[in-house]
Amino acid sequence: MNSPKLPSxxxxxxxPEGGLEGGRKRATINDIAxxxxxxxxxxxxxxxxxxxxxxxxxxxIEAVIAEWGYAPDPQARGLAFRRSFLIGMIYDNPNPQYxxxxxxxxxxxxxxxxFELVVHPCNRASPTFLADVRTFVERQKLYGVVLPPSxxxxxxxxxxxxxxxxxxxxxxxxxxxxxxHMIVGHxxxxxxxxxxxxxxxGHRRIAFISGPATFRSSHERRGGFEAAxxxxxxxxxxxxxxxxxxxxxxxxxxxxxLLARTPRPTAIFAGNDEMAAGVLxxxxxxxxxxxxxxxxxxxxxFQIAQAVWPPLTxxxxxxxxxxxxxxxxxxxxxxxxxxxxRDPARTEPTLVVRQSSxxxxxx
Amino acid sequence: MNSPKLPSxxxxxxxPEGGLEGGRKRATINDIAxxxxxxxxxxxxxxxxxxxxxxxxxxxIEAVIAEWGYAPDPQARGLAFRRSFLIGMIYDNPNPQYxxxxxxxxxxxxxxxxFELVVHPCNRASPTFLADVRTFVERQKLYGVVLPPSxxxxxxxxxxxxxxxxxxxxxxxxxxxxxxHMIVGHxxxxxxxxxxxxxxxGHRRIAFISGPATFRSSHERRGGFEAAxxxxxxxxxxxxxxxxxxxxxxxxxxxxxLLARTPRPTAIFAGNDEMAAGVLxxxxxxxxxxxxxxxxxxxxxFQIAQAVWPPLTxxxxxxxxxxxxxxxxxxxxxxxxxxxxRDPARTEPTLVVRQSSxxxxxx
DNA sequence: CTGAAAGCGCTTACAG
DNA sequence: CTGAAAGCGCTTACAG
Numbered sequence: 001m002n003s004p005k006l007p008s009x010x011x012x013x014x015x016p017e018g019g020l021e022g023g024r025k026r027a028t029i030n031d032i033a034x035x036x037x038x039x040x041x042x043x044x045x046x047x048x049x050x051x052x053x054x055x056x057x058x059x060x061i062e063a064v065i066a067e068w069g070y071a072p073d074p075q076a077r078g079l080a081f082r083r084s085f086l087i088g089m090i091y092d093n094p095n096p097q098y099x100x101x102x103x104x105x106x107x108x109x110x111x112x113x114x115f116e117l118v119v120h121p122c123n124r125a126s127p128t129f130l131a132d133v134r135t136f137v138e139r140q141k142l143y144g145v146v147l148p149p150s151x152x153x154x155x156x157x158x159x160x161x162x163x164x165x166x167x168x169x170x171x172x173x174x175x176x177x178x179x180x181h182m183i184v185g186h187x188x189x190x191x192x193x194x195x196x197x198x199x200x201x202g203h204r205r206i207a208f209i210s211g212p213a214t215f216r217s218s219h220e221r222r223g224g225f226e227a228a229x230x231x232x233x234x235x236x237x238x239x240x241x242x243x244x245x246x247x248x249x250x251x252x253x254x255x256x257x258l259l260a261r262t263p264r265p266t267a268i269f270a271g272n273d274e275m276a277a278g279v280l281x282x283x284x285x286x287x288x289x290x291x292x293x294x295x296x297x298x299x300x301x302f303q304i305a306q307a308v309w310p311p312l313t314x315x316x317x318x319x320x321x322x323x324x325x326x327x328x329x330x331x332x333x334x335x336x337x338x339x340x341x342r343d344p345a346r347t348e349p350t351l352v353v354r355q356s357s358x359x360x361x362x363x
Numbered sequence: 364m365n366s367p368k369l370p371s372x373x374x375x376x377x378x379p380e381g382g383l384e385g386g387r388k389r390a391t392i393n394d395i396a397x398x399x400x401x402x403x404x405x406x407x408x409x410x411x412x413x414x415x416x417x418x419x420x421x422x423x424i425e426a427v428i429a430e431w432g433y434a435p436d437p438q439a440r441g442l443a444f445r446r447s448f449l450i451g452m453i454y455d456n457p458n459p460q461y462x463x464x465x466x467x468x469x470x471x472x473x474x475x476x477x478f479e480l481v482v483h484p485c486n487r488a489s490p491t492f493l494a495d496v497r498t499f500v501e502r503q504k505l506y507g508v509v510l511p512p513s514x515x516x517x518x519x520x521x522x523x524x525x526x527x528x529x530x531x532x533x534x535x536x537x538x539x540x541x542x543x544h545m546i547v548g549h550x551x552x553x554x555x556x557x558x559x560x561x562x563x564x565g566h567r568r569i570a571f572i573s574g575p576a577t578f579r580s581s582h583e584r585r586g587g588f589e590a591a592x593x594x595x596x597x598x599x600x601x602x603x604x605x606x607x608x609x610x611x612x613x614x615x616x617x618x619x620x621l622l623a624r625t626p627r628p629t630a631i632f633a634g635n636d637e638m639a640a641g642v643l644x645x646x647x648x649x650x651x652x653x654x655x656x657x658x659x660x661x662x663x664x665f666q667i668a669q670a671v672w673p674p675l676t677x678x679x680x681x682x683x684x685x686x687x688x689x690x691x692x693x694x695x696x697x698x699x700x701x702x703x704x705r706d707p708a709r710t711e712p713t714l715v716v717r718q719s720s721x722x723x724x725x726x
Numbered sequence: 727c728t729g730a731a732a733g734c735g736c737t738t739a740c741a742g
Numbered sequence: 743c744t745g746a747a748a749g750c751g752c753t754t755a756c757a758g
Contacts, residue, residue: 026501028735039745044737052743071502075442076735079750084438086479096463096666103482116449116481116503119466138389139434140479248670277670284672303459307611307640307667309647391751402729407753415727439751442734733754741745 027068036064047072074114078141085115087330088145090133090157092124094246095274097302098319102148102171105323113331115143122151124214130156137166144168144330146323152176153216169326173220183326183347187217187299190315190349191224194269194297197313197351199232202360203267203295208236209254209279211246211271218246221271221299240265244275251278259286259294266294266360273298273305276312280356291358301352310355317349390431399427410435437477441504448478450693451508453496453520455487457609458637460665461682465511465534468686476694478506485514487577493519500529507531507693509686515539516579532689536583546689546710550580550662553678553712554587557632557660560676560714562595565723566630566658571599572617572642574609574634581609584634584662603628607638614641622649622657629657629723636661636668639675643719654721664715673718680712 029047033040038061045053046061053061064070078084089106093099099121106117120136122129137145144167151157152170158177161168170177173187198206208225211218226236242257244250251270255278258265270276276298280290288294290310298305301316325347392410396403401424408416409424416424427433441447452469456462462484469480483499485492500508507530514520515533521540524531533540536550561569571588574581589599605620607613614633618641621628633639639661643653651657653673661668664679688710 030735040736041738041745042743045744048737054743057743071498073442073504073735074502075438075447075504076750077737078438079436079442079752080735080737082737082750086481096459100459100462104484107482107484118449118479119470119482120479121467121470135434139437141436141438248666274670281670281672303611304667304670307637307644308670309644309672393751403752404729404754405727408728411753417727420727436751439734440753442736443751443753445734445753728758730757731755734752736750738747738749740747742743 027070029070029072032061032064032068032070035068036061071114074116082141083143084141086118086140086142087115087327088118088120088136088140088142089148090120090122090136090145090151091148092122092151093148095272095300095302097304098148098300101302101319102323105320105325106146106327107323108320109324109327110331115331118142124151124154130160133157134160134164137161138164142166146326146330147171149173149217150215153214167330169330171322171326173217176216180329183322183329185217185317185322186348187220187317188224188227190299190317190351191221191226191269192228193224193349193351194221194299194315195225195228197353197357198267198269198295198297199229199234201267201295201357204234204360205263205265206234206236206267206269207240207242207258207265209251209258209268209270209275210241210243211275213243215246218243218271225269244271244278246272246274248274248278248281251275252282253278255279255282256285259283259288264294267297267357268294269297269299271299273300273302273312273314276314276356277304277308280308280310280312290356293361295357295360297357299349305352305354313354313357314352315349316352318347322347390433392433392435395424395427395431395433398431399424434477437479445504446506447504449481449503449505450478450690451481451483451499451503451505452511453483453485453499453508453514454511455485455514456511458635458663458665460667461511461663464665464682465509465686468683468688469509469690470686471683472687472690473694478694481505487514487517493523496520497523497527500524501527505529509689509693510534512536512580513578516577530693532693534685534689536580539579543692546685546692548580548680548685549711550583550680551587551590553662553680553714554584554589554632555591556587556712556714557584557662557678558588558591560716560720561630561632561658561660562592562597564630564658564720567597567723568626568628569597569599569630569632570603570605570621570628572614572621572631572633572638573604573606574638576606578609581606581634588632607634607641609635609637611637611641611644614638615645616641618642618645619648622646622651627657630660630720631657632660632662634662636663636665636675636677639677639719640667640671643671643673643675653719656724658720658723660720662712668715668717676717676720677715678712679715681710685710 029040029043033043046058074085146169148171152172170181171183173185175184210222242254244254268279276296279296283290283294298312298314301314305312305314392403392406396406409421437448509532511534515535534546536548538547573585605617607617631642639659642659646653646657661675661677664677668675668677
């Protein structure tokens with residue numbers, strides 16, 4: 001609401017025009033036009049890949065562009081287009097590994113495109129959350145935004161973006177929107193894979209630690225898990241399901257509660273690796289050996305899965321790959337579709353078996 | 364070298380001018396000028412906090428600005444200023460937690476300033492590294508850049524930035540440049556703290572696992588450690604120092620090597636938490652109990668320090684705080700100096716004692 | 727203290 | 743297929 005402080009204009013001391021050595025000014029569209037003997041408008045057409053340029057003319061202009069290493073000024077282009085060449089990543093996610101992997105994936109998909117990535121962490125619970133998003137998108141005239149969970153699951157954000165006409169991609173565990181706005185992670189499949197693995201090991205006393213209700217993935221992972229259990233005739237009691245917060249600490253607390261019960265579960269599926277690591281900690285405190293006394297399975301396959309002892313059996317999610325696909329979808333729908341035809345991209349999770357899971361103890 | 368593909372112009376289908384509901388166009392400087400009965404130049408003076416505006420005029424204009432929620436278009440302003448309001452973070456750092464904390468800190472320091480953060484991970488070993496940095500900075504006309512380690516330690520980058528006249532802040536463990544370009548982390552102090560803690564526990568057979576030589580922090584942490592040891596009459600032999608790569612896996616490998624020796628070290632100081640976690644893993648494989656048989660001390664105090672067993676005694680570094688200071692220094696030198704006077708910001712590391720360190724075993 | 731003119735480097739209409 | 747004019751929303755010189 002209150003107007004933000006504005007940046008001061010750049011100070012002009014210490015910086016003689018053009019710097020010390022790299023003083024040769026960069027070419028502009030006017031330079032290229034003059035050099036190629038055409039109007040700037042025709043150069044503009046070449047830049048924007050307009051079909052209405054004679055091949056010969058195009059080639060001449062492209063040669064001059066290449067010779068001078070000309071690249072159009074994104075700021076000027078943006079001003080004229082009324083839209084910047086900036087892509088925003090708006091997120092509220094507690095996991096650094098997820099955030100970094102997602103950023104890397106988006107950058108993978110943007111490489112060589114001339115776009116840049118502007119990061120915008122936020123707090124979905126803040127009373128100014130929506131206003132903040134709106135200000136960010138409108139003021140920067142973002143080309144588009146990518147929304148990972150749980151921001152992706154906020155219908156108010158999607159509605160806002162539609163209203164102000166900003167392109168967006170939602171990354172979520174399930175199809176929440178029109179296909180052109182979605183990259184789907186299919187967390188449900190991952191939950192099912194975890195269930196089958198645990199069942200294959202002979203476990204019957206099984207517990208599930210859910211993520212927070214505010215994340216759709218919590219429900220999907222649980223849903224897939226329960227469904228696959230049901231296929232083999234096993235039903236989880238309400239008491240077999242307890243809720244964590246996707247954090248290590250909540251994993252410890254949930255583990256403490258579960259492992260104090262009689263009878264004790266012989267296998268615990270945690271909604272993510274952080275919580276699974278917490279369960280490992282809890283088992284150690286209880287004097288339990290993993291996997292001899294207890295099987296623990298996580299979800300995500302982030303680094304922590306390999307840093308704990310024993311290394312976690314977990315469900316791998318291709319976060320970076322998903323990011324790449326999101327960026328490509330946002331930037332260039334046509335090219336993406338062609339690519340998908342010949343190289344169908346996978347966003348499905350896969351089971352990774354390590355040492356935290358083993359046969360059910362013989363009673 | 365080869366010109367990048369250019370973004371396509373925004374497609375005009377599906378998006379009727381002005382969106383669905385938020386269709387009222389945002390006010391421009393012309394609107395404000397007309398409404399306030401002044402020229403746009405005078406509005407511009409108010410925006411840029413020029414002192415050459417009569418108080419009465421200023422107040423009238425500010426009232427109109429507030430009433431209309433006007434905010435100048437950063438793209439247009441940037442085009443006229445020949446400089447954007449974008450701040451770049453250029454980094455090549457393997458630790459997601461560090462990257463995310465640094466980003467959060469930069470954002471803390473930028474909040475309400477009207478600047479935005481553009482992230483630019485890179486590969487310092489790439490043959491096109493310097494050219495990439497140059498292209499990024501020049502094409503986006505960045506207002507300034509922040510360089511965390513190890514990019515901050517690359518003198519070629521600093522030289523380049525000076526040449527093209529781009530403001531920059533280097534974050535490093537030691538003063539590498541003029542004070543106005545530096546935020547210093549004083550890793551040396553942290554190394555000394557680790558040494559004193561280990562000595563206080565009675566250890567004499569001590570080993571050090573260094574980070575990669577390409578990180579200045581590796582040398583500083585080691586230097587502080589050795590100096591504090593020397594103060595108490597202890598000198599590390601060359602064989603007591605081995606080199607890792609700041610990764611979990613390298614920590615395991617170095618731990619394996621160290622723990623196979625006779626006599627075995629009773630305390631290991633690892634250059635960061637990842638490697639310390641690796642040593643823990645290695646100790647477990649060797650059947651050693653921590654801290655009864657072996658003391659392990661890390662550096663950084665990232666989340667992994669608390670997720671492993673036993674939780675790591677480590678040296679806490681205020682990464683996010685350092686990021687905040689870097690952004691503030693870049694954006695507004697004057698305000699920063701005043702703030703530092705009354706609230707001297709600390710960037711020094713501090714010892715955090717947890718359960719991976721204990722008295723030297725009685726022989 | 728204030729303003730009219732020109733310009734930043736592009737693109738959008740509009741002609742031809 | 744190509745171009746001259748006007749404009750995107752600001753700021754920089756330059757006057758007064």
